[in-house]
Amino acid sequence: MNIELFVQLLVNGVIVGMLYGVVAMCFVLIYKSTQVVNFAQGEFVVLGAWVCLSMVINMGLPFWAAFIFTLVFMMAFGVLVQVVLLRPLVGEPIISIIMATIGLSIFMQALMNWIWGNNAVRFPDVFASGSVSIGGLNVETAYLMSLVLSLIVMALFFWFFRFSRWGLAMRATAYNQQVAQSLGVSVGQVFAMAWAISAIVSGIAGVVIGLVSAVSNSLAIIGIKVFPAVIVGGLDSIVGAIVGGLTIGLLENMAEFADGQYLHWGNMYQVAPFYVLIVILMIRPYGLFGTPDIERV
């Protein structure tokens, strides 16, 4: 057994898995509070990466300034999408709203192709050194940053939902809009906030992914990859999204290892998460951490 490759893929799995977890959280946040399945999730991620990249390359901003600009831009974009596209659809059948997000995804793909082209572009070196040594193990700085940022985002998410008043309002709205309204919660504000936060965090994930690999429109595939993560964890569970993301990230890389070393079936990397998705759906349709309805008769 090739131990070095195994460890390498294990580390890869954790780092990629954390990123899946972060993107899955964005997805869950929107589903949980607005009941909308956002098929444009992947495009949100890519948009964040492109915006940051063009601020660095075209505007010549330092990386940190470009990063902050990206966050502000994504917040505005998230609110814009909610107000312009989704608010008029409130009360329409859920399938219409899903169609609208699919439309949004196609529109954003086309727009980004038009503005930034179809090629992959690498970030210029933003870190002083390409890698740091931790306990004898060389870790790329970008990977380390990815890990740290993911953890920070997760902690903030947890705190926000558990302890802040807006998180509470969001949970209440997710549970029952009518009742939340009758307690003075403005559902419009809560929805706009959910989209804003989701877009901001997607933007962070996009920049991180852009740093780790390169920025291209094909990165939007992550929007599809988070589906198994979200289903594994449960559509309405933030913790589940993280566990689901880690599971899928590890699974991909372990499948790659098993496939490359022993099985030689090819493409297990791509397929394995979806096998797991199917199995989970058969055993626990509401996901590992999702809430089955409490029903009292």
Next chain:
Amino acid sequence: MHVRVLASREPRKEGRGREGELTPDEPLLEVRDVSLRFGGVRALSNVSFAVRKGEVFSIIGPNGAGKTSMLNCISGRYRPSEGDILYKGASLMRRSINDRARLGIGRTFQNLALFGHMSVLDNILVGRHHMMKNNVVTGMAYWVGGARREELKERRRVEEIIDFLEIAHVRGEPAGTLSYGLRKRVELARAMAIEPDLILLDEPMAGMNLEEKEDMARYIIALSEEFGMTTMMIEHDMGVVMDLSDRVIVLDFGRRIAGGTPAEVLADEHVKKAYLGEEDEVLDALAAAEMEGA
């Protein structure tokens, strides 16, 4: 089936509410000729009444008489097809549900509507949401902007309500796991948390045993006498209604058929007939009209 569970109340001389813009004679809530139609079904037809500040006002009537529809028109869930609803002298018609909550109209629901997976404390804290001054932006700067201090202050207010309703022992439990009577109390606590001037209670006693009813009755009296709220209640238990209410109106087939003090309503011919099922030409005409409309 008249369960006399309560000490009868003296009719109140004057509401002891918080200072408002109202003159003593002006009603807190005035419903003017409200009609509500769902397609061909008339849920409410030209209903009018006024609720005075500080009183306990009840709506009674048989099942399907339009009581909950009336409550939903006031809380904003339904928009009346005709008529107007005035609160503190201003029309509510163009206000959203959450606006109305902010203006001081709180409510409970007929079928319990607690946030089942959230703790009792969190359920009640949701009601405090709009009272907190911090907005989205300052809220994000939680630790520096005073949002934390504000939240602690809010918790103290919530604890007062919890003590009053005697639910301290379950404050950390998920609301969905509590017994029926306790959940009803938590729902009342949540409605009280928005510090309403007008609190709408949709069947606060339904499904309760005698002891639970006595407790709830005590709380309802205290809503106006201690907290200065005006209570508007829908309730099926006639004993409760007659003992607690300052004034009562009776709905049948979406129309107001009687109104006044409990004694006046009990003596009313139409009411007797609506409840006891005797022949009554007015009610028969209403029923006939209903059949045609449907």
